[in-house]
Amino acid sequence: MNIVKKIPLFLLAILMLSENMTAQNARIKIDIDRQIGEVDKNIYGNFVEHLGRCVYGGIYDEGNPLSDEDGIRLDVLEAVKGLNIPITRYPGGNFVSNYNWKDGVGPKDDRPVRMELAWARLESNRFGTNEFVDYARRMNTEPYFAVNMGTGTIKEAQEWVEYCNVKEGPYYAELRKKHGYPEPHNIKYWSLGNEMDGFWQMGHLNAEDYCKKAREAGKLMKLTDPNIKLIAAGASNFRPDNDPHEWNATVLSELKNVVDYIALHMYLGNHEDNYYNFVSAPLVLEERTRIVKGMIAREMEKADRGDRDPIYIAWDEYNIWYRWRAEETMTGTRALEERYNLEDALVIAGFLNAFIRNADVVKMANMAQLVNVIAPIFAEKEGIFLQTIYYPLQLFANNMFGTSLDVFVDCETYNTDKFQLGLAEQATQQNGVPYLDVSAAYNNGEVVIGVINRHKENSITTDILSQEGLFDGEFKIFEVNGPNIKAENNFDKTEVKTIQKESVKLKNEAGFTYEFPPHSFTMLKGKIIQ
Numbered sequence: 001m002n003i004v005k006k007i008p009l010f011l012l013a014i015l016m017l018s019e020n021m022t023a024q025n026a027r028i029k030i031d032i033d034r035q036i037g038e039v040d041k042n043i044y045g046n047f048v049e050h051l052g053r054c055v056y057g058g059i060y061d062e063g064n065p066l067s068d069e070d071g072i073r074l075d076v077l078e079a080v081k082g083l084n085i086p087i088t089r090y091p092g093g094n095f096v097s098n099y100n101w102k103d104g105v106g107p108k109d110d111r112p113v114r115m116e117l118a119w120a121r122l123e124s125n126r127f128g129t130n131e132f133v134d135y136a137r138r139m140n141t142e143p144y145f146a147v148n149m150g151t152g153t154i155k156e157a158q159e160w161v162e163y164c165n166v167k168e169g170p171y172y173a174e175l176r177k178k179h180g181y182p183e184p185h186n187i188k189y190w191s192l193g194n195e196m197d198g199f200w201q202m203g204h205l206n207a208e209d210y211c212k213k214a215r216e217a218g219k220l221m222k223l224t225d226p227n228i229k230l231i232a233a234g235a236s237n238f239r240p241d242n243d244p245h246e247w248n249a250t251v252l253s254e255l256k257n258v259v260d261y262i263a264l265h266m267y268l269g270n271h272e273d274n275y276y277n278f279v280s281a282p283l284v285l286e287e288r289t290r291i292v293k294g295m296i297a298r299e300m301e302k303a304d305r306g307d308r309d310p311i312y313i314a315w316d317e318y319n320i321w322y323r324w325r326a327e328e329t330m331t332g333t334r335a336l337e338e339r340y341n342l343e344d345a346l347v348i349a350g351f352l353n354a355f356i357r358n359a360d361v362v363k364m365a366n367m368a369q370l371v372n373v374i375a376p377i378f379a380e381k382e383g384i385f386l387q388t389i390y391y392p393l394q395l396f397a398n399n400m401f402g403t404s405l406d407v408f409v410d411c412e413t414y415n416t417d418k419f420q421l422g423l424a425e426q427a428t429q430q431n432g433v434p435y436l437d438v439s440a441a442y443n444n445g446e447v448v449i450g451v452i453n454r455h456k457e458n459s460i461t462t463d464i465l466s467q468e469g470l471f472d473g474e475f476k477i478f479e480v481n482g483p484n485i486k487a488e489n490n491f492d493k494t495e496v497k498t499i500q501k502e503s504v505k506l507k508n509e510a511g512f513t514y515e516f517p518p519h520s521f522t523m524l525k526g527k528i529i530q
């Protein structure tokens with residue numbers, strides 16, 4: 001049971017005076033004046049790649065009774081809508097590095113079937129640019145396209161922008177009209193390739209060659225439509241024999257006047273079955289964010305960007321991916337069908353908290369991927385179920401907006417063989433990783449607080465205090481949890497999900513006490529009045 005106790009003003013004053021005393025309860029202090037940056041809704045983005053059953057047998061399943069006449073799986077679409085996805089990346093991923101967009105437009109029966117070399121399948125091309133744009137409109141998301149910087153040419157990239165964004169006149173704009181789309185698609189976000197630093201990427205380049213090609217592609221694309229935003233492929237190869245920072249430094253230096261975002265990718269896994277290492281791992285994303293933020297700041301001093309914003313970070317692939325990584329689970333039509341449990345859901349909440357805490361520089365993030373392939377939604381021919389990781393993403397994407405706040409957290413900590421806090425944190429806090437991982441945002445008088453209790457066994461009783469203004473009215477509380485850290489969902493059972501807990505009713509309170517249960521993610525939402 002969650003203990004809820006209100007803290008009157010006089011008691012708060014005593015609590016604050018006794019900062020040096022060992023407090024029994026953990027503390028979360030919310031100060032609406034300590035602002036980090038605006039939360040960009042695009043951090044709740046997603047990703048659709050022609051991989052396994054993400055497209056075919058996922059969002060699109062021609063002839064299935066659960067699909068409509070366009071082949072769109074309606075049960076999947078309903079679940080997709082629940083995630084309130086603002087932006088969706090397409091069509092890859094590794095797939096894009098040998099993809100010719102022209103194969104995927106025009107009458108479906110005339111489209112060529114190709115060998116798909118990234119994930120070893122046949123690509124029918126029955127789903128392509130226009131089908132994706134139609135789908136994106138139905139799910140109310142902004143399409144975000146990646147161009148082929150591997151085997152593709154800068155001219156193909158330019159022609160794709162012309163096909164999508166030019167109203168009329170030139171050949172490819174007219175071709176789109178001939179294909180039944182009189183109005184341009186106006187695709188705003190375009191990434192210049194995918195993971196081009198990776199030796200696994202088809203057409204992999206070294207940093208200098210990538211920058212030359214990306215700069216020229218970007219030039220042609222922007223001459224075609226000056227309103228587009230460009231995303232550079234940042235480092236994805238974090239193997240010990242490689243220096244990812246060198247790649248990022250070159251990309252930022254060479255493309256500092258060209259691109260609007262640098263894309264970073266991260267996949268985590270619990271290979272050694274070590275719970276505390278695993279749930280701490282999103283801290284690595286935060287460290288990489290800080291490093292790239294510093295690199296951006298250095299380049300922005302020398303940049304000539306007119307009135308454009310500085311370069312931001314797009315974590316345009318993130319997720320948990322380690323079970324389906326052996327050769328036979330990496331290829332074919334059932335590739336990467338990872339099944340998730342509660343600890344995975346807590347790691348996803350950790351990623352999302354980290355994006356919020358770095359809202360000044362992280363302006364886009366895309367969970368990889370949407371359906372079946374390392375995904376929050378799992379579909380078979382007969383139906384779907386929602387994986388554990390669906391729930392934290394759904395809570396964030398429907399609630400956490402506004403200005404990100406720099407939250408003070410004081411709680412017990414732990415150390416693992418892999419994680420102790422970095423030097424900066426050690427200067428101000430106890431050494432160790434806090435059991436409570438917290439983010440918060442303030443929006444028009446309303447505060448939303450996201451709290452992971454990473455403790456496997458213990459609940460943590462916490463005073464939640466407002467430094468500026470008072471908590472008032474009904475605080476809604478949502479909890480993602482399950483019977484144990486390995487609990488999973490499938491077609492027959494939903495062990496991990498969001499439960500709306502009893503609200504806390506507050507009247508001009510300086511704080512309240514809440515007990516966060518073990519291995520849980522809790523979102524609290526209510527008003528602060530001045």
Ligand code: AHR
Nearest residue numbers: 092093094095194195368
């Ligand atoms: O999301 C799966 C794959 O992971 C993507 O295709 C690639 O970009 C990354 O390595």
